[in-house]
Amino acid sequence: MRPLTDEETKTMFEKLSKYIGENIKLLVDRPDGGYCFRLHNDRVYYMSEKILKLATNVARDKLVSVGTCFGKFTKTGKFRLHITALDFLAPYAKFKVWVKPGTEQSFLYGNHVLKSGLGRITENTAQYQGVVVYSMADVPLGFGVAAKTTQECRRMDPMAIVVFHQADVGEFIRNEDTLT
Amino acid sequence: MGRKLDPTNQVKRGPGRKSRKQKGAETELSKFITAEESEPKRLTSRARKRAVKRAQDPKKTKDVPQQKPLKGFTDENKDWLKPAKRKRKIDTPESDDDSDEMWEHEDDEEEDVEKVEALGKKQGKKAVVAKMAEKEEEEEEDDEEDEDMVDDYGAAEESSGEEAEGGSDEELLPIERAAKKEKNIMEAMGVGSDDDEDSEDEEAGKSDDGDADEEDALLTNIEEMDKFRLPGAEERAKESVIPLDLQTIHHRIKENVDVLTNFATKREEGKDRAEYISLLRSDLCTYYSYNDFLMEKLMDIFPVSELIDFLEANEIHRPVTIRTNTLKTRRRDLAQALINRGVNLDPLGKWSKVGLIIFDSSVPIGATPEYLAGHYMLQGASSLLPVMALSPQEGECVLDMSSAPGGKTTYIAQLMRNTGTIVANDANAERLKSVVGNIHRLGVTNAVICNYDGRQFPKVMGGFDRVLLDAPCSGTGVIAKDPAVKTSKDEADILRSAHLQKELLLSAIDSVNADSATGGYLIYCTCSIMVEENEWVVDYALKKRNVKLVPTGLDFGTEGFTRFKERRFHPSLRLTRRFYPHSHNMDGFFVAKLKKFSNSVPATEMEQDEEETVTSESVAVASGPDKKPSKNETSKKIPGKAGVSPKGQTNGTGAKKPENIQAKGQKDKPTGPKKAKMAKMDGKNAKEGEANASESGKTELSKNEKKHEKKKSPMKKKKRLGKNKFNKLKKVLQKGWIGE
Numbered sequence: 073m074r075p076l077t078d079e080e081t082k083t084m085f086e087k088l089s090k091y092i093g094e095n096i097k098l099l100v101d102r103p104d105g106g107y108c109f110r111l112h113n114d115r116v117y118y119m120s121e122k123i124l125k126l127a128t129n130v131a132r133d134k135l136v137s138v139g140t141c142f143g144k145f146t147k148t149g150k151f152r153l154h155i156t157a158l159d160f161l162a163p164y165a166k167f168k169v170w171v172k173p174g175t176e177q178s179f180l181y182g183n184h185v186l187k188s189g190l191g192r193i194t195e196n197t198a199q200y201q202g203v204v205v206y207s208m209a210d211v212p213l214g215f216g217v218a219a220k221t222t223q224e225c226r227r228m229d230p231m232a233i234v235v236f237h238q239a240d241v242g243e244f245i246r247n248e249d250t251l252t
Numbered sequence: 253m254g255r256k257l258d259p260t261n262q263v264k265r266g267p268g269r270k271s272r273k274q275k276g277a278e279t280e281l282s283k284f285i286t287a288e289e290s291e292p293k294r295l296t297s298r299a300r301k302r303a304v305k306r307a308q309d310p311k312k313t314k315d316v317p318q319q320k321p322l323k324g325f326t327d328e329n330k331d332w333l334k335p336a337k338r339k340r341k342i343d344t345p346e347s348d349d350d351s352d353e354m355w356e357h358e359d360d361e362e363e364d365v366e367k368v369e370a371l372g373k374k375q376g377k378k379a380v381v382a383k384m385a386e387k388e389e390e391e392e393e394d395d396e397e398d399e400d401m402v403d404d405y406g407a408a409e410e411s412s413g414e415e416a417e418g419g420s421d422e423e424l425l426p427i428e429r430a431a432k433k434e435k436n437i438m439e440a441m442g443v444g445s446d447d448d449e450d451s452e453d454e455e456a457g458k459s460d461d462g463d464a465d466e467e468d469a470l471l472t473n474i475e476e477m478d479k480f481r482l483p484g485a486e487e488r489a490k491e492s493v494i495p496l497d498l499q500t501i502h503h504r505i506k507e508n509v510d511v512l513t514n515f516a517t518k519r520e521e522g523k524d525r526a527e528y529i530s531l532l533r534s535d536l537c538t539y540y541s542y543n544d545f546l547m548e549k550l551m552d553i554f555p556v557s558e559l560i561d562f563l564e565a566n567e568i569h570r571p572v573t574i575r576t577n578t579l580k581t582r583r584r585d586l587a588q589a590l591i592n593r594g595v596n597l598d599p600l601g602k603w604s605k606v607g608l609i610i611f612d613s614s615v616p617i618g619a620t621p622e623y624l625a626g627h628y629m630l631q632g633a634s635s636l637l638p639v640m641a642l643s644p645q646e647g648e649c650v651l652d653m654s655s656a657p658g659g660k661t662t663y664i665a666q667l668m669r670n671t672g673t674i675v676a677n678d679a680n681a682e683r684l685k686s687v688v689g690n691i692h693r694l695g696v697t698n699a700v701i702c703n704y705d706g707r708q709f710p711k712v713m714g715g716f717d718r719v720l721l722d723a724p725c726s727g728t729g730v731i732a733k734d735p736a737v738k739t740s741k742d743e744a745d746i747l748r749s750a751h752l753q754k755e756l757l758l759s760a761i762d763s764v765n766a767d768s769a770t771g772g773y774l775i776y777c778t779c780s781i782m783v784e785e786n787e788w789v790v791d792y793a794l795k796k797r798n799v800k801l802v803p804t805g806l807d808f809g810t811e812g813f814t815r816f817k818e819r820r821f822h823p824s825l826r827l828t829r830r831f832y833p834h835s836h837n838m839d840g841f842f843v844a845k846l847k848k849f850s851n852s853v854p855a856t857e858m859e860q861d862e863e864e865t866v867t868s869e870s871v872a873v874a875s876g877p878d879k880k881p882s883k884n885e886t887s888k889k890i891p892g893k894a895g896v897s898p899k900g901q902t903n904g905t906g907a908k909k910p911e912n913i914q915a916k917g918q919k920d921k922p923t924g925p926k927k928a929k930m931a932k933m934d935g936k937n938a939k940e941g942e943a944n945a946s947e948s949g950k951t952e953l954s955k956n957e958k959k960h961e962k963k964k965s966p967m968k969k970k971k972r973l974g975k976n977k978f979n980k981l982k983k984v985l986q987k988g989w990i991g992e
Contacts, residue, residue, distance in 0.1 A: 120698070123673050126649070127700045129713040136681075136701040137688050156692040176621050209589070211625045241624035241693070248689040 073112040073127065073135065080145065084109070084116060087143075087151045088161075090202035091215060095164035115144040115252060116151070118160065137252045155214060155239040156251060158204070162212035165204035167194045169218070169235050176207050179214065180242040185235035187228050197222045203235060214240030480507035482523050482531060501535050505560070508532045512556050532556070536563065542738045546728070549746075549782060552817060558834070565834035566731040572610040572617065573600055574628045575636060575659070577694045578666050581627045583608065589622050603808065604636055606666075626693040631659040634729075634831055634838040638720060638777040639663040641804040641829075641845050645770050647672045648717040653706045653760055656683035658690035660720060665696040674699045675713070679706060707755045710762040717771030721760040723753040723789075725780035729840020732833060750784045754792050761797045766848040774799070774846040779839055781830065783816045786842040790828060791821040799846040801827045806843065809836065 076084065088096055099118070100107065106121040112135060119127070119139025127138045140160065143153040153161075171179055175189025191208050201218045216235040225234055244251070483491070496504075511518040512528055519528075529551070537547050540563045554562055574597075576583040583599075583606055590597055594614035600607025608628070610617055617623070618630055644650050644664050655661045655676035665674055676691070678684050681703050691699050704712055706721070726749050727737050757776055766772045776793075778785050790812075793799060801824040812828030814821050828844040 123698060123700055126673050126675065126713070130700065130702045130704075131712075134703050134712075136684050136703055137691070138700050140697050141688075141692065159692075159695045159697070180621060180624060207621060211621065211627075213621065213625065241621075241626075244624055244626075244689050244693045245619065249685050251685070251692060252688045 073110050073117075073132065073138070076109055076111050076116065080111065080116075080151075081109070083145075083149070084142070084151045087153060091153075091161050091166070091204065092164040093166045095166070098164060099160060109142070110138065111145075112138065113252075116142045118142050118157075141252055153215070153239065154251060155241060155243045158212055158215065158239070158241065161215060162204050162206075165215075167197045167201050167203045167218065168206055169193050169197075169203045169216075170206045170208055170210075171213070173208060176213065179205060179237065180240050182237060182240060182242065182246070184219075184233045184237045185216070186230065187225065187232050187234050188230035190225065190234050193218075193222055193225060193234070195222055199224075205235060205240070212241075214238070214242075480504075480511045480518065480520070482520055482527055488531075488534075495538070498539060501539050505532065505535045505539060508535065509556050509560060540567070540738070543742070545742050546738065549728075553781060553783065561834040562832060565832075565837075566735075569732050570632065570833065570838060573631060573633045574608050574610060574617070575631045575663060576606040576608065576628050577626055577662070578606060579670060579695050580625070581622075586622065586627050589627070590620070593620055593622075595620075600633055603806070604633070604640075606663075607633060607636060609633075624693070626695055629659055629662060629690065629694060631663075632839050634779070634841040635659055635722075636663065637806055637809075637829075637831065637841060638722060638775045638843050639667065641777075641806055641843050642718055642720050642773065642775045643805060644668050644672075644718050648768075648771055649673045649675075649715070651675045651677065651709070651716040651719045651760075651763055653677050653709065653719060653721045653756065653763075654679065654724060655701075655722075656680060656687050658687035660722060661687065661699065662690055662694045662696055664720065665691075665694070665698060668698070670696060670698050672698060675716070676701045677704055677706060677709060679704070707759050710759050714763045715765040715768075716763050717765060717768040717773075719760045719764050719774045721756055721774065721776050723749075723756050723776065723778050723785075725749050725753065725778040725785050726782060727779055729779045729781045729831075729833070729842075731840075733839070746782055746784050749780075750782075750789060753778070753785055753789045757789055757793045758796060761793060761799055761846070761848060764848045766798075772848045773802070774848065775804075776844045776846065778842050780842065781832065781840040783813055783819070786830070786844070787813050787816065787821050787825050787828065788819065790825060790844045790846070793846070794822050794824075797848070799848050801825065802845050802847045803827050804829050804843050804845045809843070812842070812844070 085096055088099075092099075107118065108121060108124060110117050110119065110124065112132075117138045117140065123139055127135060140156060141154055142157040142160070143151055145151055169185065170191035170193070171185055172189050172191045175185060178189065179185055185205065194203070197203065197218045199218060199221050202215065203218050204215045205213045207213055214237070216238045219233045219236050220228065228234070508528055508531060511520075512525070512532065515525060515528075519525075533544070533547050533551060536542065536559075537544055542550075542563075550562065551559060576586050587597060587599075587608060590608075590613075595617065596611040596613065597608045598611065600609050622628060623630075639660050642650075642664065644667050646668050648668065649672055650664055650668070652661045652664060652674065656678040658676065661674060661676045668674070674696070676687055676699050678687060684701060684703055687701055691701065702712075726741050726746055727734055728741070731737050760774055760776070764772055764774050776790060780786065790801070794801070801822075804827065806829050809829035809831045812821075812825045812830055814823050814825050825844075828842065831838055831841040831843075833840055
């Protein structure tokens, strides 16, 4: 377990800012004590410093997970957000998409959100903007990338894709083995 | 019992009923239409018009013939037929009720298999028949009997009506059949679909009837005699060659239990209890398919009548329960959301504010969006108990020693509201994946997940406020979940897991910080009901470490044993709690809450206890901070371990320890298994000792070292927290070492 290098930090923050914008600051400077990012097994964990101290007792090969896993660095050096980061993306998300109850299940199985299943969408969403997907009951279900702007969405045919799927909470079951 | 079916009656009924049924359908149609006419107010005006138009033609054509026979009655027949019709109409609801009752009966029977068997005893002549099949047969027969009664009744009236009516028979039929049809419907619901089976059953029944009667007679004879005869040795030998059928065995079990509960009055002269017991055991083994060993153990734990309940409870599954994740939602909201998805649920009980019990569900309960969003966790009711007993406080540092799959860990986190820290450990790396998934899904952010063998844990870190040890066990409390336990366990398995549990419990105790302001508690729980894995283990820990039992805070459950067969445990083991499937409708479970107390130990136990704390401390100290100077560390550690031996002994070699234990063990070792176990442990300790001796070769020094540590110990107790303090302590020790 080690702190992130500058380059890694830059890559990861760029990715994160697609979803929560400048709210990233709120993740690092928290009123309830220091929080930090640490790299372990190519994965980035977000934890309080109290837990960090405790985790230093654990040998590297015996440590499985600390705090919350945000995602991992791929072999090509890109950063990929995991669904486990949703707990921290959802409260700070700038652009949101709500899906209709019928589409919930489809999205949770890993499908894109179609126009027909689109319940609501934040105004002024740009194309390829990172969005967090909610159910109509405001339960965060996952996140993705807006395929079209809000304006374009209005006059699309019902079967066109509105949000590209990136991660959904169904992965807790589908990809349990690869979460960490 | 009851009346047998008359085959001639059946033949009469078969084809006739079919034809009648079809004609009955016509009358039904006409009736339906008239009924529709009588209640057009429910329809809209247009619909009414349409309905009238649609209905007009068929109604007129059909109503006329229907009314004709009504008018065609002679006075006599009116007397006969109208009441008859009424009667049947009244009959049908009655018979509907009957069918309901039958359902209830079925339920009862399913719950109370004994009853079924008692009823069904005339059935089973075949040696191996599945229980369910028997039950069904039984129910069918009952149905038939009821029906027969109705049929006879109806048939009598019908025939009388026909006799009186004579030629006008045909015209009468619609009315006649209106009633008939209802009866048919009733029959169709009750047995109709089973017609073929019925006839088969009856054919089989015919051949069996004779035998069944005979057996009935036999059984009633037995009941009359009210005496249960114990089979002799030859009979039992014969049984082993030609096994008895389950019915007979079940009956014999019942009789046997009856005798055993009233032994003084019902026993057979010259037979002693042991004979009855051994017969009962072998019968229970055959009937419930357990192995001899496990059944013997269970018979030691439960009185006979309770044993049967327990075995029966193991045949049915416990209800599915879920726990609300209060980090993300509230129970009321969750219940509402799930009800909207078509789940039928109820609060778990007064004792839990987060549990919900699932009766049935139209959706898979482990894949709803609520589940995926982490609003609840599928978790047995029994596994809520240890966490409630642990009652972790906010801001504490808690260790869950064997955490997979994370149900209890996440419950701890939610009780702590995501404050403090949780260390979730498990020895199995594969199972830790589910812990990772569940912890992230439920939004727990204060957990460290690691993969150590629990026995090594005190070396990794210590100083926890609370520790939960859900020890690996033989699983005798969850036979309903995993029936393989019935036959797969033997003495060695139980003792092996008991041994592991003792090691784990000691290392768990060593991880607790006794001086914690809020905590210093430890929960030991297993899903086993064996005394060897529960009371015995806790009793061992009480002797070995300075811990005491405290009330678990659970207001139900049965008390732990303080004496079991020849073993006597510490009286405070009364404070532990046992949970059984038959009395609490949750998995069999054992929960003990221990408090590690500080130096205020009674004088008699003082010396040994203090030494032991020193031992554990020195272990933690030696290996905690750094592993580089391991040689020195280990040699230092060893004397510490050797310090367990009493003061009087002059040479504190590691090899002395086994003797000590043996001397201790001799006090309470009369049993075979325990002896074996002790021997095993001795062997292990001896090995350890040898290893230590050979490794260090400095045993002379150890005594001094030991004393050195002992003097310091009271002050150092408080220094277990924090890495810096560890380091300081280490330096001090090293200096002391060098100085000597």
